[in-house]
Amino acid sequence: MISVFPVEGLPEVDAGDEIAELVLQAAGLEEGDVLVITQKIVSKAEGRLVPIDPDDPQARRRLVLSETVRALRQRDELIISETRHGFVCANAGVDLSNVSRGYAALLPVDPDRSARHIRDAVRARTGLEVAVIISDTFGRAWRHGLTDVAIGCAGIAAVVDLRGTVDATGRELAATEVCIVDEIAAAAELAKGKSTGNPVVIVRGIDRRWFRESSVKAEVIRPYGGDLFR
């Protein structure tokens, strides 16, 4: 059985805060837990807030373009960006919600590194082996509604072949490569709670065979030219 529950009572996160420390003060972790951490607090801890003139309607657009390697599509205020990391998402992940007026939050420079840092900090303080996923909220082409996905991970396979090589009828199967870090990020979103939610969720009971070194960059991001929709 898999259990999904939020870490309640976390304080506001500021630049320089050690997220692992805050989580350990608020929750009892167990070996094999997966911590799913909202990108926003990682960006805050890493000082990725930048000032933005709230009265200049073009300021946000300029900031988005500065974070965009390629603008895949544009419509009105919306830019579908390819970011420096290789993510394809709305407005390069630049976010003005849940930050002070006059500031915008940028994505972490290297979310896999952010995840490793938090995983290592938990290990150093407790000796526990946990996995960490940094999540953000992306749209999905051809479908309404956003879902949380993984933008960084540490200590857990990003993609695993869940189906083996032979199905129940003995027929040979093509590999079914499943992006489990996206599925875990999605599961976590359901347990954040209402309104702005709790920014850290624990997912307990994930198959321990999936725990290994990995990264979203290496296993999930398709390079330019590696897909059919750019």
Next chain:
Amino acid sequence: MISVFPVEGLPEVDAGDEIAELVLQAAGLEEGDVLVITQKIVSKAEGRLVPIDPDDPQARRRLVLSETVRALRQRDELIISETRHGFVCANAGVDLSNVSRGYAALLPVDPDRSARHIRDAVRARTGLEVAVIISDTFGRAWRHGLTDVAIGCAGIAAVVDLRGTVDATGRELAATEVCIVDEIAAAAELAKGKSTGNPVVIVRGIDRRWFRESSVKAEVIRPYGGDLFR
């Protein structure tokens, strides 16, 4: 807390079987449970297996094209199809795995209706209000690895606004429309178990305020012309 666990010991499903009956024989359901049911067994129960010549390399392609309204992209054996339902997925969801040699499984004709049928059958037999999601495994543009998504639902909102209208700093927020049925389908995939897995997973503890009439067709599928990538 949300709990996610498989229904174990389900028999093979054949045409005409009542899936609700099989689930009730195998598991103890509770009010407010969400049953996530793999498309494959729904297609089997609804007689959506069609004969296909296993020695004709073009047979599958012809079948895929017959299920495709628009072929958005093609590369080698892969066709990115828009199906009659409006789903955009690989090979129109035509699947040769986990069916007898010489047969292929097509998607249910109306997966929302399939979900309603199972939800109604549970209610008729037990008086319990449960929600039902029919799931399938789709790719995600720009990312490696597949994730389970909802192709039909009953008794639960497909999309909800999780963030309210004001964030923690008092700033007005644009709506954050989250596709919770995709997130629940993703969570369920993690608990199916290895190899071919258990085709039904129970997700318990989902916010009861999300229980209402809804459908994937009405709330999730973007019509042709309603997105930026067709």
